[in-house]
Each structure stands twice: as C-alpha cells, then as structure tokens.
Amino acid sequence: MIVTRQVTKTFLNGKEPFHALHQLNIEIKKGEFVAIMGPSGAGKSTLLQLIGGLDLPTEGEVLIDDIAMHQLSEKERTLFRRRNVGFVFQDYQLISTLTVEENVALPLEADNVSRLEIKTRVLKLLTLMGLENKAQELPNVLSGGQQQRVAIARALAANPRFLLADEPTGNLDRKRGTEILQLLTKLHKEERHTIIMVTHDILAAGYADRIIMIKDGTVQSDTTREEGDTDAVLASFMAEYKR
Numbered sequence: 001m002i003v004t005r006q007v008t009k010t011f012l013n014g015k016e017p018f019h020a021l022h023q024l025n026i027e028i029k030k031g032e033f034v035a036i037m038g039p040s041g042a043g044k045s046t047l048l049q050l051i052g053g054l055d056l057p058t059e060g061e062v063l064i065d066d067i068a069m070h071q072l073s074e075k076e077r078t079l080f081r082r083r084n085v086g087f088v089f090q091d092y093q094l095i096s097t098l099t100v101e102e103n104v105a106l107p108l109e110a111d112n113v114s115r116l117e118i119k120t121r122v123l124k125l126l127t128l129m130g131l132e133n134k135a136q137e138l139p140n141v142l143s144g145g146q147q148q149r150v151a152i153a154r155a156l157a158a159n160p161r162f163l164l165a166d167e168p169t170g171n172l173d174r175k176r177g178t179e180i181l182q183l184l185t186k187l188h189k190e191e192r193h194t195i196i197m198v199t200h201d202i203l204a205a206g207y208a209d210r211i212i213m214i215k216d217g218t219v220q221s222d223t224t225r226e227e228g229d230t231d232a233v234l235a236s237f238m239a240e241y242k243r
C-alpha cells in the first residue's frame, strides 16, 4: 500500500515559497489501476516523483508498505526504488545504443542475477509485450508504440511493487496509445500489477479503476469505478479544462 500523509512539497520560486503539493493525503492499495488527472501545474508529476521515491516531501510522509521514504538514506532509497518501482515516461527514455533486449535487462544488471535468469526474464517480458522478435533491434527502428512497450518491459524487469507511468501515451497517436492502454489493463487484470498513471487524456483515464483529480496541489476528487461515477468525473474534467 502507498500512503501519503499530509504531504507538502514546497519549491522556492525566486524567494517566494510555492507549494506544488499541499497537505495531500492519498492511499493506493496493491493491485489498483489509478489515473491521476488535473490541470497543468496541479502537482501530478511532483506527486509521482514522491510516490516513486525520486524526491522527498518538504513536510508529511510517503509510506510504501509501511516503509517511510524519508527514513531511508539516499543510498537505501535508490536501492529501494530500483527494486520496487517501475517508471514509464512519455518519451520512453530508452538507451539508443543498446538493443531492445539490453534495454530491458538493464534493471537486472546491477543486481546479482545470473545471465541465464536475465535472458529468461527478458524474453518472457518481451513475449508478454508482443516484441519477442525485436529483441536484437535498436530502439530507433521501432515505432513509438513498440518503444513504449520496451520501456514497460524494462520497468517490469525487476518485478517491482508498482508501475508509475507519467503520460505514457502522450507521444503516441490514438491507435498506438490505445494499444498501450490495453496492455496496461492486461498487466493490471491478468498479472495483478499496481499501476499509477498520470494523464491529461480522458480516454486514457477511462481505462483506470480509480481517478484522482489533483488541483492546486491537493486532491479535488477521488472516485472509484465501483462506488462512484468515473464517467461523470471525466465529463466534468473535460468541461473545466477543455483545451
């Protein structure tokens, strides 16, 4: 379970303190597929960075399975992140000089995993992504959607506790974006992965089971599919932030 307790993140803009997040409380259980939405500058990416242990709150705490991120040393936090958090970004962030297989293997290289184990795990993930025949290619010969699937495979390589995705479909056209969302849904439903996705896209958010709206650094609404009407939340988001 991921818990943020009264989390505030303050940046200094010049001399003025600015709260990107302000006393924000959320709880995300294992196995959930959550979309985080909100207007530009609402604090979504900042929240994802705190949840993923990339940064620490100025006040309050982030707990992951009862482990308080601020109580870990920098080194422990790096190790925790590597073993427990899978990150997916809008621009894939693959290493262009490494093959698809080598990119996916990266998170396993630093740990003491045998060559054979790495090879087996990478092939399993590439097969899950429908990319088993692309293992020896360099990323730039793949389509954007395929590159994002490599990035997802890499994010899952170390078998993390959860997957954090920041605008994973932001660079893709509708068709390829939909393929990625269907893949995330499959990972959630069949492989029971916990997924937290930041998105501006109401169609993307519609794939999640729960939608958390953030505005001015706090939670504006938090709706799950079972107990509330996520469609109404998306409709009001569209009405308010139509661009």
Ligand SMILES: Nc1ncnc2c1ncn2[C@@H]1O[C@H](COP(=O)(O)OP(=O)(O)OP(=O)(O)O)[C@@H](O)[C@H]1O
Binding pocket: 011, 012, 013, 019, 020, 038, 039, 040, 041, 042, 043, 044, 045, 046, 047
């Ligand atoms: N390192 C930083 N230094 C100063 N201000 C920052 C820093 N990081 C973020 N901010 C500010 O905090 C606010 C929230 O930023 P954040 O990137 O979390 O928003 P967001 O909701 O993800 O926006 P977008 O949808 O545009 O990506 C913004 O006003 C941003 O300018």
